[in-house]
Amino acid sequence: MIRDRHLLTPRFSIFSHLWAVMRRSGPFLFLITLLAIPLLQPLFSRQISCGFDTTFHLWRSVQADALLKEGIFYSRWAPQMAHGYGYPLFLFQSPLTAWGTAVFHQFGLSWPVALN
Structure with missing residues (x-):
């Protein structure tokens, strides 16, 4: 010791x-x-923040949410864009932020709170 x-x-x-x-x-x-x-x-806040591309981020997140609900975890194609014809959005844009917002929305947050 x-x-x-x-x-x-x-x-x-x-x-x-x-x-x-x-x-x-x-x-x-x-x-x-x-x-x-x-x-x-x-x-x-419960309002969407003011930005020139906030609505585009919201639309990407809605697309990612629809894809996640269908069980598609990585899709290059956004099927509901371009008036239902689809658009290769995630081929040109990184889907990570859209996935994050979609996951927050699936946990129960409203779209504005999840997007902010």
């Missing part, structure tokens, strides 16, 4: 350093968080 355990432990611990930094910057982080709340409020 080792009597001098304090010789085995390092004098500088990264956790003690991080704790000291957090204690010093606590009021600053609180102030940043307090100022960020009004800036993030529009993202949690």
Whole structure:
């Protein structure tokens, strides 16, 4: 059994350093968080955010939601676009953001909240 355990432990611990930094910057982080709340409020509203391409993102998400409900996880073809003729949308656009919005919608969020 080792009597001098304090010789085995390092004098500088990264956790003690991080704790000291957090204690010093606590009021600053609180102030940043307090100022960020009004800036993030529009993202949690029930209205679609104002943007020049927001309706296109919504339509892509609706297409991805319809494809996911049919069990198609990666489709290059959006069957309901172009007045029902279909369009190779996901061949040219990455479907990851549309899938994310569609998954949030399938969890029960409304379209504007899921899209924001």
